[in-house]
Amino acid sequence: MADAAPFWESTGYGPVMVENVATVMAELEAEDFYLLSGLEQGMRFSKWVNREKLPDFADMTAEDVDYRLDRCEKRDLVERKTIQYEGFRLTFEGYDALALHTFAERETIEGVGAPLGVGKESDVYEVRSYKPLALKFHREGYTEFREVNREREYTADKEHVSWMYTARKAAEREHEALETLYPDVSVPQPIDHNRHAVVMERIDGVELGRAKLEDSQVVGVLDLVLSELATAYDAGFVHADVSEYNVFINSEGVTVFDWPQAVPTDHENADELLERDVENIVGYFQRKYPHHVESVDTQQLAIAVADGEFESVDEFAT
Numbered sequence: 297m298a299d300a301a302p303f304w305e306s307t308g309y310g311p312v313m314v315e316n317v318a319t320v321m322a323e324l325e326a327e328d329f330y331l332l333s334g335l336e337q338g339m340r341f342s343k344w345v346n347r348e349k350l351p352d353f354a355d356m357t358a359e360d361v362d363y364r365l366d367r368c369e370k371r372d373l374v375e376r377k378t379i380q381y382e383g384f385r386l387t388f389e390g391y392d393a394l395a396l397h398t399f400a401e402r403e404t405i406e407g408v409g410a411p412l413g414v415g416k417e418s419d420v421y422e423v424r425s426y427k428p429l430a431l432k433f434h435r436e437g438y439t440e441f442r443e444v445n446r447e448r449e450y451t452a453d454k455e456h457v458s459w460m461y462t463a464r465k466a467a468e469r470e471h472e473a474l475e476t477l478y479p480d481v482s483v484p485q486p487i488d489h490n491r492h493a494v495v496m497e498r499i500d501g502v503e504l505g506r507a508k509l510e511d512s513q514v515v516g517v518l519d520l521v522l523s524e525l526a527t528a529y530d531a532g533f534v535h536a537d538v539s540e541y542n543v544f545i546n547s548e549g550v551t552v553f554d555w556p557q558a559v560p561t562d563h564e565n566a567d568e569l570l571e572r573d574v575e576n577i578v579g580y581f582q583r584k585y586p587h588h589v590e591s592v593d594t595q596q597l598a599i600a601v602a603d604g605e606f607e608s609v610d611e612f613a614t
């Protein structure tokens with residue numbers, strides 16, 4: 297029985313057909329998830345989990361393991377490699393499936409819709425729930441993992457779980473930052489997190505880098521972004537990756553997103569990172585709207601942001 301089946305029929309939802317794990321979810325059965333989570337357990341100890349150990353990890357008969365492995369392998373949720381033994385590991389689609397399954401069980405989400413954004417470090421999808429939400433799968437460490445893996449196929453080193461670990465930590469950190477900052481700072485409302493995935497409010501708007509601001513709005517919008525950074529600092533975080541790609545703008549204002557690398561303000565590099573954030577956003581505005589944003593003392597500006605004394609970038613013109 298496909299336990300979550302009705303929820304996963306995402307046809308007709310959004311213009312873009314979603315492949316990969318979202319469509320696969322409808323076909324998966326409860327026992328497939330036992331197998332996947334057994335494999336996840338095994339991956340704590342080895343990069344490629346010996347087939348013979350899977351019945352224990354998954355609490356299933358060897359016969360059931362074979363049957364489930366076959367189904368999961370066909371759907372690209374697991375990969376196989378024969379070394380000295382026949383080993384298996386989760387693919388990131390397999391890890392995605394586990395997180396989605398958990399969200400469905402918790403009734404956090406009802407179905408997955410169209411992609412909202414594909415970054416180097418994440419895949420973000422629209423999800424159906426009581427309101428439109430966004431689901432971000434962290435991919436930190438995954439590309440790196442592939443490279444490491446090619447070179448060191450036979451070493452049972454500690455790096456074998458690095459992508460799962462790195463991505464899970466990133467999701468935890470992002471969720472924690474959002475929990476702390478929302479609603480004082482304009483960030484997406486955090487809803488839930490599991491493994492390498494974060495569910496949050498879906499923001500309608502466009503990335504700042506793709507918006508064309510009216511002349512009269514330019515300085516005001518820059519001030520809004522800087523004010524959010526000031527409030528975040530006051531709440532204990534420096535974003536540390538502020539750019540025109542991590543700020544949405546809509547008629548209600550700006551939203552700063554993408555927080556996994558945020559650092560606490562008591563971190564030794566916090567002020568340096570804040571200054572870099574300020575430089576990045578001011579620099580972007582200066583390049584894109586050269587006649588509106590003049591030369592600014594970003595160092596003094598960053599100090600004002602940190603001290604809660606920031607009001608307008610105009611006060612820092614040099």
Ligand SMILES: Nc1ncnc2c1ncn2[C@@H]1O[C@H](COP(=O)(O)OP(=O)(O)O)[C@@H](O)[C@H]1O
Pocket residue numbers: 412413414415416417418419420430432484496497498499500503541542553554555
């Ligand atoms: N809460 C959200 N609502 C709507 N779209 C989002 C949301 N979060 C992320 N996105 C989209 O997904 C893209 C990647 O997300 P982001 O958090 O910036 O991750 P990355 O680390 O890959 O840059 C964003 O540029 C944006 O277009």
Ligand SMILES: [Mg+2]
Pocket residue numbers: 415541542554
């Ligand atoms: Mg981003």
